[in-house]
Amino acid sequence: MIPYTVWSEAGGVGKTTFAVNLARAHARQGQRVLAIDMDPQDGGLTHHFGVDENKADSESDNLVLHMIERGYGPFEDIIEPAEEGVDVIPSHNMLERLEEMLTKNAELEEGTNPDSDYVYPKEKQLRRVLVDSGVINEYDTLIVDPPATTGQHLYNSVYSTSNLLIPFEPSPKGGKSIDGLRDVVNGLEDTLEDIEVGVLGAVPNRTKGTNINEKYVAKLEEEELPIAPISIGERGSMLGDAWDNQVSIFELAENDAYRSLRDYEEPTLDQFDQLAEHITKQFEPTEVKA
Template identity: 70%
Template sequence: MIPYTVWSEAGGVGKTTFTATLARAHTNRGQKVLAIDMDPQDGGLTHHFGLDDHKSDAEADNLVLHMIGRPRGEFDDLIRTSEGIDVIPSHNTLGNLTDLLSKAAELEEDTHPDPDYTFEKETQLRRVLVDADVPSTYDTIIIDPPASEGQHLYNAVYATSNLLIPFEPSPKGERSIQGLRNVVNGLETELGNIDVGVIGAVPNKLKGTNINQKYLDALEDESLPIAPISIGERGSMLGDAWDNQVSIYELAENDEYRDLRDYEQPTLEKFDELVEYITGQFTEVPA
C-alpha cells in the first residue's frame, strides 16, 4: 500500500491541486485510490472534484462522527467517486474536530473500566481506516489536511506515516522551506516519536529563475530529500481544471472543457513521472 499525506506548512503552494492531480495519476496507473479531504475550509479537494453538496448538511454522516465513535452509517457510505477516484469529502464538522475529539476523550476515559486507559486523539483516523479494512482494499491512500498544525494534520500523518511536500521556490513559499526539518521532527515527537517518512519535497510553480534556484539551495540545507521531478508554472491549466471541478487529466481528455495546449502536455507527463517516483519508494526491491 502507498499511504501519504500531501502537506506544506505554507498555504497557497498548490497542496490541494497536487492531491487531486496525484490521485488521478495513481488511478491512471491502475491503482485503487482513496483520497481523504481533512481540510475544513471551503474550496478544497472536495470542491475540486465537485463533491461538496453535502458539506453543510448537519444531518449527514461524516468522517468526524466515525472518528469520535458516533457514526450514523457505514464507513463505505461516506465514500463518493469522481474520475475513478474514491473520495471521502470534507464536512463542516471538521471545523470542530479538535473540540469533538477532546470531548470524546473525556467521555471515553471517564467511562472506561481501565482507570489507566487513554483515548489517543491523534490515532482516531487510523483506527477508523483499519477497522474499515481500508489498507487491504486500496493500493493508495492520499490525505489532504490544512496547512496549520493540529488534530487534522496529526491524524493524517499518524494514519499515513509519510509526507509529500510541495513547495514554491520563491519568496512567497519561503515559509515552507525554513525550518522544515524541525517541523517534521516536531511532528514525530507530537505523535509519540513515530517515524515520519518524507517521500520528497516537490518544487512547484518552477520558472527556472535565479530566485527559484536560491530557494532550491535553501531546501537542500534542510536535509530533506528533493523529488527528482519539478512542476512548472501552469496557472491557466490548473485554474481551468479548478473552475470545471476536474483534474488536469480530465481537462486534457475531454474537449468539452477546452483543448489542451501543446505546452501543457509536459505537465501531465511530469505528474506521471512523480507518481512513478512515489510508487517506487514503496516497492520492495528483491533480495
C-alpha cells in the first residue's frame, strides 16, 4: 500500500491539483487508486471528479456517518467510481461538522465506558473505518486531500496514511508556509502520539527557475525536510483548463482539441508521472545484502 496525505498549511499552493493529478498518474502505472476528499469546501477533489451529486443531500450516507459509527449501509457503498481509473470517497457537507460530531461521540463513548481512563481516539476514526471495512486491502494507493487548516480533518487524514506530500510555492507568497514547517510536522507527531509522520517530499510548484525560486527552495532545505527531485513548472494553461473541464491533465492531453497545448505542456505530464514513480519507489522493499 502506498498511502499519503497531500497537505500544505498554506492555501492556494496546488494541494488539490496535486491530489487529482497524482491519483491519475498512479492509475497510469497500473495501480488501484482510492482518493478520499476530507475537505468540506466546494470546488475540491469531489467536484473535479464529478462525484458531488450527493454532497448537499442530508439524507445520503457519507464518510462522517461511518466515522461516528452511524453509517446507513456498508462502507464500500459510499465509494464512487470516477473517471480515469480512480475511485473516490467524496466530500459531504457534513464534513463541516466533523470536529463537533467526533467530540459528541467522544463524550458519549467516554461517559459510558467503564474504564475511567478511557479516551476516545477521535483522530483514528478514518483509519478504523478503512481497516474494519476491508476497503484498505482493495487498493494499491491511498491519497487523502484534507483542508489546509489543522484539526480533525487533518489529524484523521495523517493518522490513516502516516505520510505527507507537501506542495509549496517557492515565492514570497508560499514562503510563509515554509517557516517552521518541520515544527508543524513534529507537532502532528506529538498530537497523534503513536505514529511517526513520514515526509515523502516537499514539491516545488509553479517554479520559474528564478533566483527568488532558488532562495525559497534553499529556505526549505533549512527546515531539514526532504525535497522531491521533481518540481512542477509554471504551467497555468494546462492545469487551469484541466480544472475547468473537471479532468486530469492526462485526460485533457488526450483530447485533440488541446493538441497544441499538449505539445507545449508535455513536461507537466512527465513531471507528474515522475513524481508518482518517485513516491512509489519509496514504498518498495529495500533489498538486504548478505
